[in-house]
Amino acid sequence: MNRTLLVLLGFLSMFALFILDMVLGSVSIPIEDVWAALKGGDTKKSWQYIVLNFRLPKALTAILCGAGISVAGLQMQTLFKNPLAGPSVLGISHGASLGVAVFVLASALFYQPMTGVHEMLGNWGLIIFAILGSMLVLMSVLLASLRLSDSISVLLVGLMFGFITGSIVSILQYFSDPELIQNFLVWTFGSMAGVAWTEMKVMAPVVTAGLILSLMFQKQMNALLLGEHYAAGVGVNVSRIRMALIVTTSILAGTLTAFTGPVAFIGIAVPHLTRLLLKTSDHKILIPGSMLTGAIILLSCDIISQLPGQQATLPINSITALFGAPVIIGIIMKNRRMKGAFA
Numbered sequence: 251m252n253r254t255l256l257v258l259l260g261f262l263s264m265f266a267l268f269i270l271d272m273v274l275g276s277v278s279i280p281i282e283d284v285w286a287a288l289k290g291g292d293t294k295k296s297w298q299y300i301v302l303n304f305r306l307p308k309a310l311t312a313i314l315c316g317a318g319i320s321v322a323g324l325q326m327q328t329l330f331k332n333p334l335a336g337p338s339v340l341g342i343s344h345g346a347s348l349g350v351a352v353f354v355l356a357s358a359l360f361y362q363p364m365t366g367v368h369e370m371l372g373n374w375g376l377i378i379f380a381i382l383g384s385m386l387v388l389m390s391v392l393l394a395s396l397r398l399s400d401s402i403s404v405l406l407v408g409l410m411f412g413f414i415t416g417s418i419v420s421i422l423q424y425f426s427d428p429e430l431i432q433n434f435l436v437w438t439f440g441s442m443a444g445v446a447w448t449e450m451k452v453m454a455p456v457v458t459a460g461l462i463l464s465l466m467f468q469k470q471m472n473a474l475l476l477g478e479h480y481a482a483g484v485g486v487n488v489s490r491i492r493m494a495l496i497v498t499t500s501i502l503a504g505t506l507t508a509f510t511g512p513v514a515f516i517g518i519a520v521p522h523l524t525r526l527l528l529k530t531s532d533h534k535i536l537i538p539g540s541m542l543t544g545a546i547i548l549l550s551c552d553i554i555s556q557l558p559g560q561q562a563t564l565p566i567n568s569i570t571a572l573f574g575a576p577v578i579i580g581i582i583m584k585n586r587r588m589k590g591a592f593a
Contacts, residue, residue, distance in 0.1 A: 253528060253535075260542045264313070267549040271312065272305040275556050304443070311445040312552045313545040314457045315510050316520075318502040320544030321464045321537060323517025324524075325495045328471045328533070330395060330404055333581050336518035337503040340408035341387045341415065343514070346507035347438065348415040349383025350376060355422040355430055373452040373509075381504035387411050388496050439565030440511035442552050453509050460501040464537055467494060471533040513548070514567050515574020520544045522581055547573060 272284050279287075279297050286293040287301035319337060326335040326342070337343045353375055387408075394407045423431050437444070445453060470491040473481035478488045506513070524539040525531060551569040 256527060257539070257542070260546060264542060264546050264549065267546060267553065268309050268313065271309040271549055271553050271556075272301055274553055275300075275305065276561050303446070307445050307447055307450050308442045308552065309549065310450065310454070311442045311510060312548045314454060315442065315506045315513060316516060316544035316546070316548030317461060317541035318457045318506050318544075319513055319517045319548075320520035320524075320540040321461060322499045322502040324521040324533075324536060324540050325464065325467075325471070325499050326517070327521055328474055329392075329492065329495050331475075332404060333522065334405055334518060334578065335408075336515075337384075337499070337507075338512065338514045339405055339518060340391050341410075341412035342384045342408075342499065342503045343507050343512035344412035344415040345383040345385070345387030346380040346504045347383070347512055348387075348419055349379035349381070349504065350437070350508055351419040351422050351434065352383070353379040355419075355426040355434060373449055376508045377452065377456060377505050380508035381500050383415070384504040384507070385496065385500035387415060388500055392492070392496065437511045440513045440567040440570070441563070442510060442548075442566060443563065444511075445509050449509055453505060456505045457502060460498055460505070461541065463494070463498045463501075467491060467498070468533045468537060471495075471537075472531075475531060475533075510566075512567070513570060515570045515578070516544060516548060518581075519574040519577035520547060522577060523547075 269281065269284060273279055273281050277297075277300060279301065283293045283297050284301055285291070287298040288306070322342070323336040326337070326340060327333060329335075330340075337346075390411055391404065391408045395404045398404055398407070423434065426434075470481070470486050473484055473486045474488075474491070481491075482488050503517075520543050521536065521540050524536055524543045527543070528535055528539050530536065548566075548570070551566055551573065555564040555566050555569045557564060
């Protein structure tokens with residue numbers, strides 16, 4: 251299929267899913283009333299409130315999260331030259347979870363100091379701690395990767411860092427209040443519904459800035475695909491672009507994890523699906539393509555998780571796993587390098 255036509259169909263699909271995400275739910279709202287609510291027209295006050303204050307920010311969060319996590323995964327796959335690299339596998343999401351846990355749960359250990367920090371920083375504190383946590387893990391994995399020769403070892407190191415951060419989170423949970431623990435556990439399941447306009451005002455600018463930064467590194471990432479020696483030979487400052495990708499990935503993964511919880515599999519699977527659909531490895535096409543594909547996939551997962559017409563909501567990770575896990579299995583089975591490394 252023509253690439254331009256494919257992209258056009260992608261935008262139409264995203265728009266259709268965006269509207270559908272506001273139509274469907276525990277209360278089904280006719281599409282004409284959704285339009286009326288968005289335009290400020292005449293419709294039921296209750297429906298208008300639901301659309302504007304719950305479903306609209308939820309749908310926008312799904313778009314931002316799908317785009318941001320997908321680009322973060324693409325950057326990690328390019329940086330580590332590893333088809334299975336991603337925020338969840340390399341421990342980046344775990345690092346962000348550790349940052350959130352320190353910010354939210356540490357009040358049980360340091361009540362007065364942390365209470366003051368909560369009041370002073372608010373949602374910005376959540377983002378700052380999540381970014382610092384993800385950056386800490388990512389820097390550690392990168393340093394370890396410089397001493398390792400194969401991609402499987404890098405993945406194992408990332409998983410081990412994930413276990414370490416998980417242990418620290420468990421210790422914080424042990425000393426925390428039951429109510430805080432329950433809220434934190436619900437957060438770890440992942441959800442697009444927890445972002446209201448107050449959080450959106452903080453999250454959206456930060457994620458948008460991270461996506462814009464990613465678009466600025468297209469040429470450098472293309473050079474990295476051919477090896478660091480080639481990239482240095484064509485004038486790319488390898489250490490600088492490596493640090494830039496780490497910072498950008500930490501901003502995207504940390505910020506989104508802070509507000510939506512750790513969303514699994516999207517960061518690994520979407521870049522591969524985008525390469526397959528667009529038939530290219532050019533980051534000038536892959537980065538915006540991954541944004542669009544990730545937004546479509548996560549909007550679809552959010553619609554399914556809402557169980558339209560029911561009074562229940564599934565964790566978003568239970569749906570993303572059904573999509574992402576088969577893609578990852580296919581990557582492992584088809585990649586000869588991975589077969590050789592496992593042998």
